[in-house]
Amino acid sequence: MSEDIIRIRDLSTRFFTAEGQVNAVSDLELTIERGEVFGIVGESGSGKSVTALSVMDLVESPGEITGGSIEYRNPAFADAIRDTHPDAVDGELVDLLAIPRETRQSLRGTSFSMVFQDPESSFNPTLTVGEQLAEAVEVQRRASANPRSTRARTNRSRYSLGSYVLSTVLPSQRYVTDESRNRAVELLELVGIPDPVERADEYPYEYSGGMLQRAMIAQALAGEPDVLIADEPTTALDVTIQAQILDLLSDLQEETGMTILLITHNLGVVAWMCDRVGVMYAGEIVERGQLEDVFDRPTHPYTKGLLGSVPDLEGAGGRLQPIPGNVPSLLDREMPDRCYFADRCPKAMDECLEHPPEFDVEGSDEHAAKCYLAEVEYTESRALPADYFELKDASETDERPVAADDEEPHRTGSGTGQETETTPAGDGSTSGSGGDSE
């Protein structure tokens, strides 16, 4: 089954903040096949979470998807939508960015659903876990009854101001039918929670972190989604619990045949779970391919650096090979038109001053990298001088009043958290950048 289920073309997501435009995701290309586990790996600030939020349509102001297309293959949905939005439909594929927001949102749960990083903050502490799961089931039930108008209908009649006021006086449980509640218990059982009947009546604080993550997966499965997006699903958990959750995700994927888009910073988790991988850096995928391509035959110096900085569990000590510098600022005005990695790259050449397109690399058909090294051999003669970017930065800082002011790590966009954090240009070995070089 190598049919593509999601096809992302030239996706750009930008955040318009007081400091300027942040290019969280730029011109991202990504194809996810049905039934596979696709991993996106990268460091904090590389744009991997924003990519997930863009697919889910959860990007909030000041963020905005500014361009590109996200095509989703679903014949039934394509038929339903064809009459009203012929432009958006191409065969079985529907461009999600070309249909109205309400319609797109009706796909949440039934087509796409998401598991977030921190289960403790993702549940409402004032409702029982069973209630919250039952709510998800109820919403999916109504959504699947009428894919296009559910949102509008529930907005008006069920979730009106009147019923909101009522629900503050009366218990809100009347939204949820017994049927949904029973389904919630089944879901809890499916994700391996012992005594699901009792557990459903407990509040989130009574669950441990691992249990709550299981409950969140159960909630995501309520609508039997085609694609499950798991954003750092195990980062907040201990290793033994992480192993349990990864096993659970593998089992569920095998049983239901759903597609998983797994976002993580942990290369070990990728190796455990994924069939194909994309390595993200500064808002774009710099290398992609089968797991073996990327792990055994990395081409991009960033991928190599990432693999080299992981301490090995099997082998003896020895020195790690860190990548000098830091994840770059994603502010538009600080992203020159060159390879974004060039200033940290040990093999930067003259070519790298121009932004590289994606090249095919040896390995499987899908192995590709955005790096000139895929085409040209590295030669000393064309190498950039070691202090090239420091000198350039220094000359730039003269023009700006206080370089430090906009280097402050800050958060942009309420829902996007650390992924849009911008950090100062240099760390440690490149600390010559910034104000100290005058």
Place this chain on the structure above:
Amino acid sequence: MSTETETETEAEAEAETETEAETTTKVEIDAEAETGSEQPLVRVDSLHKYFYEKNSIVDRLLGEEPVAVRAVDDVSFDIHRGETLGLVGESGCGKSTTGETLLHLQEPTDGAVEFQGRNVFELAGRHLDRFRRSAQVVFQDPFSSLDPRMTIGRIVQQPLDVHSVDTEADRRDRVQNLLEVVGLSADQFDRYPHEFSGGQRQRIAIARALALEPEFVVLDEPTSSLDVSVQAEVLNLLDDLQDEFDLTYLLISHDLSVIRHVCDRVAVMYLGEIVEIGPVENIFAEPKHPYTQALLASVPRASTDEKERERETISGDVPSPRDPPSGCRFRTRCPEVIPPADLEIEQSTYRDLMNLRERVESRELSLELVDDGEGNRIDGSSGRVGNVDVTDERTGDETRAIVGAVKDRLFSAGDGTLPGRHDEVVTAALEAAVDDDWQRAAAMLREEYESVCERVNPGLGEEAHAVACHLYGDPDELVPGDRPDGESNVGRERDERE
């Protein structure tokens, strides 16, 4: 490093340039010399740290008993000069509390910590001053451990000010020097922490810890809030600094690959106790304690062989430190929990039975709403079958149905039946539970299946690679029926296989 014995000097002469080889040799010699005259830099002796809940005046007046959270429960280990001891475990196992208590940042409940031969908790005056200067700490989160209103120069200089080292001008020089040592630049003296990235901030925290030229530094998860590439830089830096200043580290981390990379010896903690301690190579190559084994098996490796790797992961969560399990604390999750000697049973079945016992004893076994297979839901606790109220007299059939359903649920591997006599015992116990006689149910199961692991808490041996597990104990001491009363010395096993 000032701990050289004669043999060690020889060894070092051979491997003078090879830092790695040197450390390895040194560890082995340290281990051998342990019983000798050599004195460890830090000696932790049965350290306890309990936190008390419900301990306010109001609670006292209401007659509530304080609840002890046993964060650190009888922990002993030595740290030798120049080595890095790793303390690894899952969240809540007490590793950070151990680190804080041994620096006397927390008041201990019991036990002693000797630093250079003096008990840290009894220090005062000049000696306390000296201890504070020679033992330092680097905290996990560089975003909250640096005062945002102070320049980094002042942050690093503060320890020098507090201890009135040198003149003002000298201190400033020294701080600028320190900033360069940790890979920052001296003219960043007047910048504020917010201008730095996570990795740089951690460098500042390290510079602050080094300001007073300590001998011993506790590193409490120094890299866990950093990205891998930045983490690698910080780890390399810590390595260089250790060589340069002859530092002794206690590295607290949950990340086994970091521990593997940095440490000479490792102590594995679980629920406030050390379950295994030894040289890093031994712990990683031949882990003995089932918990260490499970921990290692759970770590995903960044390699393409990862999918094919056989791994045995453990189920369940860490129990609460408020009421830790009796005996060995890992027994509630242990895949190798030891059955009574006269019991013929498969390990996996025994594990299932122990899980059942656990739930019967805590009365967490669900008897409500057990599906009877025909779409009817039998409510075991209130005695309802479907819509029919049978509270008065539950028939034998219904009890059997409930018991059968519970067995189906718990022993799914063997299609709900247990081999031979076990089936009878379990059925009888479950019937008692359905009759709401939980105590009797628990007693019936205990009589049949009580394990040595729950009676006796295995002690940690004295060897270089010591493990606190009955699997490595003296089998003669584990004869069932021979019940030691309370905390006897039976648990102090020696590891014969070493």
